[in-house]
Amino acid sequence: xxxxxxxxxxxxxxxxxxxxxxxxxxxxxxxxxxxxxxxxxxxxxxxxxxxxxxxxxxxxxxxxxxxxxxxxxxxxxxxxxxxxxxxxxxxxxxxxxxxxxxxxxxx
Amino acid sequence: xxxxxxxxxxxxxxxxxxxxxxxxxxxxxxxxxxxxxxxxxxxxxxxxxxxxxxxxxxxxxxxxxxxxxxxxxxxxxxxxxxxxxxxxxxxxxxxxxxxxxxxxxxxxxxxxxxxxxxxx
Numbered sequence: 320x321x322x323x324x325x326x327x328x329x330x331x332x333x334x335x336x337x338x339x340x341x342x343x344x345x346x347x348x349x350x351x352x353x354x355x356x357x358x359x360x361x362x363x364x365x366x367x368x369x370x371x372x373x374x375x376x377x378x379x380x381x382x383x384x385x386x387x388x389x390x391x392x393x394x395x396x397x398x399x400x401x402x403x404x405x406x407x408x409x410x411x412x413x414x415x416x417x418x419x420x421x422x423x424x425x426x
Numbered sequence: 427x428x429x430x431x432x433x434x435x436x437x438x439x440x441x442x443x444x445x446x447x448x449x450x451x452x453x454x455x456x457x458x459x460x461x462x463x464x465x466x467x468x469x470x471x472x473x474x475x476x477x478x479x480x481x482x483x484x485x486x487x488x489x490x491x492x493x494x495x496x497x498x499x500x501x502x503x504x505x506x507x508x509x510x511x512x513x514x515x516x517x518x519x520x521x522x523x524x525x526x527x528x529x530x531x532x533x534x535x536x537x538x539x540x541x542x543x544x545x546x
Contacts, residue, residue, distance in 0.1 A: 352532040354473075361522055361539050362473065367532035405473055409531050413486055415463075415475040 321345065321410040323418035330424040331396045339391045341406030341418045351389030351406040353382060356420075362405060366391060393423075401425040428452035430523050430537035438517075438544050444510040448523030448537060455504050456481045461526040462506045463533065464497060466519040474519075478526055479506055513544045 323343040331337035341351050350369055354362035364373050366382035379394045389408070393400055406418040434446035448462070455462055463478035477487035479497045487495050496509040510517060521542055525535040 350530065352530065354533070361536040362533070363536075364532055364534050367527065367534070368530040371530075373534065407473075407475075407531070407533065412489075414489060415478070415486075415526075415531060417465075417473040417475060420472045 321412070321414060321416060323351075323406055323408060323416045325404075325406060325418040325421045327419070328422045328424065330426055331393070332426045333398060334395055336392065336394045337396055337423065339393075339404050339421045339423065341389045341391075341408075342387055343408065343416070343418075344387055345408050345410045345416065346384060346387050346389050348411070349408045350384055351382065351408045353380075353389075353391045354405045354407070355400075356403045356405065357401075365404075396425055398425050428525065428535045430525065430535055432521060432523050432537045432540040434521075434540060434542070436541060436543060438513055438542060439546050440514055440544055441512055444508070444513050444517065444521075444542055444544070446508045446521055446523075446540065446542070448506050448508075450504050450506070450525075453525070453535075454501075455499055455506055456501050459528055461486075461528055462497075462499070463524045463526050464508045465522045465524055465533070466517075467522070467539075468516075468519045476508065476510075476521075515544050518542065518544045 353366040356362040370382045429451045461478040464476040494511045520539040522539045523537045524533040
């Protein structure tokens with residue numbers, strides 16, 4: 320189906336590692352991109368393509384794909400990483416998709 | 427430094443047409459490497475891709491909105507625009523314009539967003 324599914328909420332202790340997942344059939348063919356959105360701000364691209372970080376994004380952010388699941392991993396999570404995270408990809412018809420978003424809480 | 431800025435009315439009446447413009451600086455909408463896109467986000471909800479336009483004028487619109495959406499390009503002003511017809515309260519959202527890196531479908535530069543409320 321042409322959907323990307325994310326867990327609504329995830330929590331992580333400060334300094335620990337967290338994985339945020341995105342599932343969808345299109346991910347068997349296309350990579351996911353990942354965005355961070357803080358309150359009252361526009362989304363910010365943090366991972367694109369196979370596992371690339373735009374300039375200025377800390378290397379604690381990384382991405383991976385396996386089958387129909389893409390993952391965003393934050394290693395050594397910081398307080399400022401608390402945000403909503405969205406994945407995006409495309410389906411076979413060319414429609415661009417966003418996941419429903421995951422709210423990350425840093426404890 | 428590439429910057430995008432949305433502009434347009436913050437309030438639109440039901441059944442009317444929502445019109446927004448995105449002004450681009452630091453890049454050209456005539457580039458072949460990027461698409462120019464609109465995304466919306468209803469209050470408290472997730473992101474929804476509306477559509478994009480390429481320098482050639484070709485467009486790709488979300489099938490769920492295709493019957494109501496037009497996206498156009500004005501190269502002379504380095505802008506692109508969105509028209510959403512027959513709006514209802516369900517169209518109330520923050521509207522973002524963004525640049526898409528064509529090879530990876532990644533929205534790499536975003537405008538700050540503009541809130542549009544549909545209400546009489």
